[in-house]
Amino acid sequence: MTLLDGRRTGTIDHGGSLERARALFPKAPQPFVDLSTGINPHSYPLFELPATALSRLPEPGRARDLAAVAATAYGAPSAANVVPAPGTQILLSRIASLVRPGRAFVLGPTYQEHARAAAIAGHEVAEVRSFERLFEADLAVVVNPNNPDGRVVSRADLLDLATRLRAKGGLLVVDEAFMDVGPRAESVAGDVDLGGIVVLRSFGKFFGLAGIRLGFAIAQPAIAERLEEELGPWAVAVPALEYGIKALSDTAWHTEMRATLTKAAHRLDQAFARAGVIVTGGTSLFRHVDIEDAASLFAALGREGILVRSFADRPTQLRCGLPGTEVEWRRLDVALGDWAQDRQAAKGAKR
């Protein structure tokens, strides 16, 4: 048997692995403060599931309920536009396969799994730095707001791009993984019926429940149906269905959490500022810094058991998630302060 499109795409390093943290900083004080992801540390309140939650197959009707609740929460035209999936990750190569192999342009630098998924689907993939280059693509991918720098593309620009791509049989994928805390007026989840647009929404990040694996594609009903057929019945586990339905309907929690996260993000910027580091962007779930001695900061924090996200190909950048407890805030403050002092001393010594 010959493997079709079997190009090796390799694995990509991501944040969120304590294993990797332990390997990098074996002598760091435990437990690690994991700020390497953009996952909300204040997760949606846990609740008891009925005993049958694990034993019985997911009910098809519960998946439909979830699609309806998600449509309302995300502003999709209707439940028929929404595909619940065990995480958005598993959808990426399926979505990239909706268009014939051609040119896939990803607006970068950004979350690297999009380029990998497009390559698996047989596209010739390039990361482009200017939005205008996306007009030349068959498949264009925009993460909005962007991870890690928080760059926002306006809804008007996205709709213009989608119109042009649609005219030539192309597709625009907008990954709104962090749009729950983003400028929601720029979401295109309500515009998918125009055609040629697939929106991705992530459940685990804003609700702090990344371990249950839940995400959504939002698209024209014909595309949504196609994706659902590929996933087959029972794609979403019962715990994910139940948490999804409850948490996505809980608008009071959403509002309160957005305020909490805005405050926490501001506090994080101040913590960096006290250490002489200016935060250059991000969302309320993570902040982004770009400084010459990012590697030294990454290592100094790591030695203190604080894990932030570094980027192999962009050595001056770091991404930092939100501490969840006062103990974690304090550890970060102290570690940042110590690093700033050492940095100051080193500068003094050079003079």
Next chain:
Amino acid sequence: MTLLDGRRTGTIDHGGSLERARALFPKAPQPFVDLSTGINPHSYPLFELPATALSRLPEPGRARDLAAVAATAYGAPSAANVVPAPGTQILLSRIASLVRPGRAFVLGPTYQEHARAAAIAGHEVAEVRSFERLFEADLAVVVNPNNPDGRVVSRADLLDLATRLRAKGGLLVVDEAFMDVGPRAESVAGDVDLGGIVVLRSFGKFFGLAGIRLGFAIAQPAIAERLEEELGPWAVAVPALEYGIKALSDTAWHTEMRATLTKAAHRLDQAFARAGVIVTGGTSLFRHVDIEDAASLFAALGREGILVRSFADRPTQLRCGLPGTEVEWRRLDVALGDWAQDRQAAKGAKR
């Protein structure tokens, strides 16, 4: 945008939906005794997960641990042969896409999702009744032991078929969803390194944990790697990882459960026999009957709140899972007895 390979394949009716049961038999006494699936009613003992199980991303190392434990439990050559997935269902169209679109033959009648998945992958699909016809396929699918009739194909025959398919670039898929209770000597999970074979193993059925969504593909490392790349990181949710690792390593539980299920299957055969129905096959997780008045039996049981599986295209066949409690056994016994009496009376009246 044009949908590629967008043929409508529709949804397939399956067992396991209480919603559907309520719609069919609105006046039935509740709770329903759901015997419409082959899921073990004696599920693996539930245990507490750490609070971080839902909040943190799955650790890549835990997925590797799970692959190792599954390799041992299923007799795969090594962990590198094993792909953990959120249920086998989601793998079907990906596996069917490993070979260029051609002729897909499914040994039937059997679980219908295989034909649907092969169609999605662009194959010309046919259900064939004789094993020999599979030699003509590019993609051959055998469910072993078969669902619903329990038919077993020998390992020797499967390896012979795989050799012939491999020689012409074809692929054999063996769905061993019920092999945990099947004749395990006929499993080909240990033979995948020969090439041209993908084995599917289901976690939820034998362990009675269908709601957590966990299944495995077992294949040559190159194919396993390809499938893993398509799924992307974090494909399996943390609860599924943790239950999988614990339950698949618990060989004492496996042995004891196999004995329990064998006894229960025998008891079910006797219950049918007392009602004058001869069980014609199945596995220890479900039994299969083929009688002229299957529709009347299905309806009589349904009215008593006992749901078995019927087949739209095979009106004489029923599949019946195992009752889980003495109350359920008694309800089944009574309902079968009443139906048998009515049947006897009707026969008498005809004479």
